[in-house]
Amino acid sequence: MADQPDTAAPAAPSADPMPETVADMLARGERARAEMGGAARVAAIHAAGGLTARDWIERLLDPGSFREIGTFVQADRHDQRNGTYGDGKIGGHGRLDGRPVSVGADDLTVKAGTDAHGNKRRSDRVFRQAMERGNPMVYFGQAAGSRIPDILGSEVMSRGAGLGAWLHRGRQAPAVMAIVGRSYGESSFNSALSDFVVQLRGATLAVTSPRVIEMATAEQITEEQLGGVDIHNERTGQIDLAVDTPEEVIAAVRDFLSYLPSNSRELPPRREAPPPVPAPQLRSLVPEERRRGYDMRKVLRALADEGQYLELKPRFGRSVLTVLARIDGRPVGIVASQPMVQGGAMTPEGCDKITRFVCTMDSFNVPLVFLADTPGFLVGTQVEQNKLLHKAVLLSQALFNVKVPRLTFILRKAYGLAYFAMSGGTEASALQCGWPTAEISFMDPEVAANVVYGAELAALEGEARTQRGAELAAELKRGTSAYEAAAAMGLDEIIDPADTPVIIAEWLERLVANYDPVNRPRVLSSWPTCF
Amino acid sequence: MPVAREIRSEITGMVVKTQVATGEVVAVGDIIAIIESMKMEIPVETPVGGVCTLVVSEGDTILEGDLIARVG
Numbered sequence: 001m002a003d004q005p006d007t008a009a010p011a012a013p014s015a016d017p018m019p020e021t022v023a024d025m026l027a028r029g030e031r032a033r034a035e036m037g038g039a040a041r042v043a044a045i046h047a048a049g050g051l052t053a054r055d056w057i058e059r060l061l062d063p064g065s066f067r068e069i070g071t072f073v074q075a076d077r078h079d080q081r082n083g084t085y086g087d088g089k090i091g092g093h094g095r096l097d098g099r100p101v102s103v104g105a106d107d108l109t110v111k112a113g114t115d116a117h118g119n120k121r122r123s124d125r126v127f128r129q130a131m132e133r134g135n136p137m138v139y140f141g142q143a144a145g146s147r148i149p150d151i152l153g154s155e156v157m158s159r160g161a162g163l164g165a166w167l168h169r170g171r172q173a174p175a176v177m178a179i180v181g182r183s184y185g186e187s188s189f190n191s192a193l194s195d196f197v198v199q200l201r202g203a204t205l206a207v208t209s210p211r212v213i214e215m216a217t218a219e220q221i222t223e224e225q226l227g228g229v230d231i232h233n234e235r236t237g238q239i240d241l242a243v244d245t246p247e248e249v250i251a252a253v254r255d256f257l258s259y260l261p262s263n264s265r266e267l268p269p270r271r272e273a274p275p276p277v278p279a280p281q282l283r284s285l286v287p288e289e290r291r292r293g294y295d296m297r298k299v300l301r302a303l304a305d306e307g308q309y310l311e312l313k314p315r316f317g318r319s320v321l322t323v324l325a326r327i328d329g330r331p332v333g334i335v336a337s338q339p340m341v342q343g344g345a346m347t348p349e350g351c352d353k354i355t356r357f358v359c360t361m362d363s364f365n366v367p368l369v370f371l372a373d374t375p376g377f378l379v380g381t382q383v384e385q386n387k388l389l390h391k392a393v394l395l396s397q398a399l400f401n402v403k404v405p406r407l408t409f410i411l412r413k414a415y416g417l418a419y420f421a422m423s424g425g426t427e428a429s430a431l432q433c434g435w436p437t438a439e440i441s442f443m444d445p446e447v448a449a450n451v452v453y454g455a456e457l458a459a460l461e462g463e464a465r466t467q468r469g470a471e472l473a474a475e476l477k478r479g480t481s482a483y484e485a486a487a488a489m490g491l492d493e494i495i496d497p498a499d500t501p502v503i504i505a506e507w508l509e510r511l512v513a514n515y516d517p518v519n520r521p522r523v524l525s526s527w528p529t530c531f
Numbered sequence: 532m533p534v535a536r537e538i539r540s541e542i543t544g545m546v547v548k549t550q551v552a553t554g555e556v557v558a559v560g561d562i563i564a565i566i567e568s569m570k571m572e573i574p575v576e577t578p579v580g581g582v583c584t585l586v587v588s589e590g591d592t593i594l595e596g597d598l599i600a601r602v603g
Binding site: 291292339342343446 | 541542568569570571572573574
């Protein structure tokens, strides 16, 4: 050694002898990662154009950042341990766009990814670590249900922990579920406990599979009819986004999380953006003709920073829009009427959509912006039987408990309870503005004319009745103007619509500066994740 | 030959006005027709420009997703 210079580089690690125990462990881990539940099964998934659990995780995370937890978990039953590394669930921690994140995925190569006690301990462990560390959890669900017969019998059942760790979450950190295959088990339940659910076309989300349903009730139904993307996207609202490709799944997860902080004690990440400037196009996007509909999405796009826009549940409860956007680089949650659908009238489905959105935004300190143009709540037998009463009041309760900065803009109509359900009233928001086209009242003037002057109108017929009705409605409408509300300080200000993005940016700057995400009351964090 | 873009109704309602005729050239954002639904008039705009082939008439009742026109 004496002939070696002092400056010699230290020997490369590979020069050290590898203890047999370490080599054995590394070989086992490598085999578990490479072969999973069998090389043939991995090859079969790839041959069918699919992705394995590890592929999903790899695609999501920053390259090389995955640090696995529970690599050597095996099936609970000793007689079935051979080749069951991971026990059907993969999990661990890594980074997404540089931020810490935890991940999990159902592994179809081991026992079809079915739910069992061993893998539940692993999944729950990773989830709890995520919540305790304060970083988001993302899961790729494709498990066909519980592992039978392993979970049969009273002993096993009574040892179980029910829905597990996700049930106990209080929105400490964001939870995201991507349904990427046939999901009938724990992944389905955990989707309902998540803040964001994206479903890949061709995947199924349901409690029970068609096979079990047919055995139990003789009903025959396809997976697509039972829990395909179109069912959830348009009818049940149990997902937030439907996508067509795996690339879109990953993009949706990344996009959603980019608007949220890592946990509920932090402010959402702000991006560099040019300062907002007046948007003159906003002056003409809302028709002054009050019966003319328009697409509120155009207003939202004019308000948001270029391309910074993610609409949730776009095909469900369509008379309202719930959108994550950035204004002045700052994430905001926008709730807006959609006058193009049902005139922007509020529905039970729309109430649920807003309530869930408001709970998520408030829990993760994302300021809320309301844009109202609604003729009121939809009336009729159908909506009454769909629990309009409870849904509307639930939304009102949620709004009462919002603590995150909130701004309201009345663009055109704001009538009845819907005025309050769209965060109307100076008690509700830090700033309450009206556009010059704003109308506020208990009831739409055309309806009110018939209620107030019903007897007078009933005595008339034909054109005379129509004309008198219009005169009376016009008379009542004069009392609904923005200026009447502003005269009584029911609006803080009537603004030039073009200035809206600038006003939002200025107010959020001030409000967020005085907002304490750590010590503020946190009522909505413990509200349900589904309604 | 480019495929014509299908313009479908976002809502169920009645066609109260058609703003263009078949064969007419339209530009992006032009209003093709107006649908009345829930006492509201909803303009249907074309997201593309080209020659319009209208497949509805004034007074037609249409369902969400029904074809209104082809443009291209």
